[in-house]
Amino acid sequence: MHRITLIPGxxxxxxxxxxxxxxVDAAGVDVTWDVVGAGMQTGRDEGAPLPASVFRSIxxxxxxxxxxxxxxxxxxxxxxxxxxxxxxVAIALRKExxxxxxVRPARNYPGIKSRFDHVDLVIFRENSEDLYIGRxxxxxxDTAEAVKVIxxxxxxxxxxxxxxxxxxxxxxxxxxIHKSNVLKLTDGLFLKTAQHVAREYPEFxxxxxxxxxxxxxxxxxxxxxxxxxxxxxxxxxxxxxAAGLVGGLGVAPGANIGTRYAMFEAVHGSAPDIAGxxxxxxMAMILSAVxxxxxxxxxxxxxxxxRALEAVLREREHVTRDLGGSAGTRRMTAAIVEKLAADxxx
Ligand code: NAD
Numbered sequence: 001m002h003r004i005t006l007i008p009g010x011x012x013x014x015x016x017x018x019x020x021x022x023x024v025d026a027a028g029v030d031v032t033w034d035v036v037g038a039g040m041q042t043g044r045d046e047g048a049p050l051p052a053s054v055f056r057s058i059x060x061x062x063x064x065x066x067x068x069x070x071x072x073x074x075x076x077x078x079x080x081x082x083x084x085x086x087x088x089v090a091i092a093l094r095k096e097x098x099x100x101x102x103v104r105p106a107r108n109y110p111g112i113k114s115r116f117d118h119v120d121l122v123i124f125r126e127n128s129e130d131l132y133i134g135r136x137x138x139x140x141x142d143t144a145e146a147v148k149v150i151x152x153x154x155x156x157x158x159x160x161x162x163x164x165x166x167x168x169x170x171x172x173x174x175x176x177i178h179k180s181n182v183l184k185l186t187d188g189l190f191l192k193t194a195q196h197v198a199r200e201y202p203e204f205x206x207x208x209x210x211x212x213x214x215x216x217x218x219x220x221x222x223x224x225x226x227x228x229x230x231x232x233x234x235x236x237x238x239x240x241x242a243a244g245l246v247g248g249l250g251v252a253p254g255a256n257i258g259t260r261y262a263m264f265e266a267v268h269g270s271a272p273d274i275a276g277x278x279x280x281x282x283m284a285m286i287l288s289a290v291x292x293x294x295x296x297x298x299x300x301x302x303x304x305x306x307r308a309l310e311a312v313l314r315e316r317e318h319v320t321r322d323l324g325g326s327a328g329t330r331r332m333t334a335a336i337v338e339k340l341a342a343d344x345x346x
Contacts, residue, residue: 001030002296005057005064010039011270012280012329013067019282019333020065020289023308026337027301028344029293034061038089039069039270049079050089058097063296064263065289066093068270087134090265094127099256099263100154101161102127102235103291106242106252109283111313112323114247118223121242122171124162125235126190127256129154132232150186150231155193161257162229163201169294173205173226174198177214177234190231215241243267250280250322253287255295262295264288278328281320283309286336308339 006021008014024031034057043049049069058064069089071077079086086092093099102125108117135147162174176194178187191208198206209217211234218225218238222245230238243252252267266284274280286309293302312318318335319325327335 001032002063002298003032003034003061004292005054005061006033006035007038007054007064007066007069008035009067009270010041010070011068011272011275013039013069013270015276015278015280015329016266016282016285017065017067019329020285022333023282023286023305023336023340024289024293024301026340027293027304027308029298029301038066038093040072049077050081050092054093055081055096058261058263062261063292064093064261065285065292066090066263066265067285068266068268070270070272093263094256097256097258097261097263098128099258099261100128101125101158101257102239103165103255103257104239104242104252104267105287105291106239106246108246109251109313110310111316111319112247112251114245116222116245119242119246121222121225121245122166122169122227123235123239123242124158124165124227124229125239126154126158126230126232127235128232130186130232132236148183148186150190152189152193155190155231156197159194159197159229160200162227163197163204166204166227167201171204171227173207175214175225175228176206176208177211177228177230177238178208179211179234181210187231194229211238214238218242218245239267248322249284250320251283251287253284253291255288255291257295262292264292264295278330279321280329281322282329282333283320283323304340304343305336308336308343311339312336 008017036054036057038050038054071088079092104123107120129149131148178191180187180191249268254267256263290302290305312335318327
C-alpha cells in the first residue's frame with residue numbers, strides 16, 4: 001500500500017487532480033491519499049498559502065501529487081516557510097524538499113495534433129541553482145543584476161541522476177546543453193562536469209549542443225534527440241518549447257525529484273480562465289501520476305494507464321476541447337477509467 005500526499009491546488013487543480021486520483025485508483029494500485037491544502041485559496045482560508053500540514057504529510061509519504069497553485073501576477077506574494085520567504089508555493093516546495101531535478105518528458109500521443117511525428121524527448125532540468133537562486137537586485141536606479149551560480153556538486157548530482165534514470169527507462173543518448181562559448185566558467189563547469197560523469201556510464205552516447213543551436217534544431221528535427229540535460233534557466237525554456245512540439249501545455253507532465261522526496265505536477269498552471277467549468281484537460285496531471293507510479297515501481301499500473309489514455313485519444317470521442325473534442329474533464333476521465341476496467345478484466 002502506498003501513501004501519497006495529494007495537493008489539489010487552485011483553479012483547475014481540484015478538477016484535474018481528482019481525475020488523476022480516480023485513474024490511479026482504477027489502475028489497481030492500493031493508495032491512501034492524504035489530501036492537504038496549499039495555494040491561494042488555502043492562503044485565504046488558513047492564513048498561509050503553504051501550511052506546515054503539507055510538510056508534515058510529505059515527511060511521512062515522501063511523495064506528492066500536486067495540482068497547480070496560483071501566484072498573482074505583478075503583486076508581491078510572499079510564501080513564508082519558517083524564517084524563509086519564497087515567491088511561489090511551487091518554488092517553496094521544490095527548494096524546501098531539495099528537489100534538485102525536474103524531469104519533463106515530451107512525446108507525441110495518438111490523436112493529438114502537432115507539427116511533428118516521432119518526438120520522444122526526456123528533459124532533465126537542474127532545479128536548484130543557476131540564475132534562479134534569487135540573488136537579483138537593483139544596483140542603482142538604472143541597473144539591475146542577477147547572479148548565476150553553477151556548482152560542480154549540483155551539476156554532478158543532476159548528471160548522475162540523468163544517466164541512472166536513462167538506464168532505468170532504457171534510453172540511449174544524452175545531449176548536454178550549455179552556452180559555454182560565452183559563459184565559459186559557469187556553463188563551462190556544467191558541461192565539463194557532465195562529460196566527466198559520462199565516463200562512468202560508457203554505454204550511453206553523449207554529445208553536447210549550444211542552447212541556441214539546440215532550439216533551432218529542435219524546431220526543425222526534434223525526432224533526432226533523445227534525452228537532454230540542461231542548467232535551470234535553459235531547462236525551463238526548452239521544456240516549454242518541447243511541450244509545444246507535441247501539442248501544448250495540456251499534455252505535458254513533470255516530476256521534481258530529490259534524494260528523499262519526489263513531487264509530481266503538470267507543467268501547466270491553474271488556468272483560472274477555465275476553472276470550475278469541467279473543460280480542463282486532465283491528461284497532463286494523469287501523466288504526472290503515471291510518472292509517480294513508475295517512480296515507486298508500479299510500472300504495470302503505469303503502462304495500463306498509458307494504454308487506456310492512448311485508446312481514448314485514438315478514438316477521439318471523449319476528449320476535451322483543447323484536443324478538438326467536446327467532452328468535459330469528468331467524461332474524459334470516466335472514459336479512461338472504463339478502458340482501465342476493460343484492460344484489468346482481460
Ligand atoms: P496556465 O498554464 O494556467 O494557462 C495558460 C493557458 O493554457 C490558459 O488559456 C489555460 O486555459 C490553458 N490551459 C492550461 N492548462 C490547461 C488544461 N489542463 N486544459 C486546458 N487548457 C489549459 O498559465 P498562466 O495563465 O500563465 O498561469 C495561471 C496561474 O498558474 C498563475 O497564477 C501562475 O503563477 C500559476 N502557475 C502555477 C504553476 C505550478 O503550480 N506549478 C505552473 C505554472 C503556472
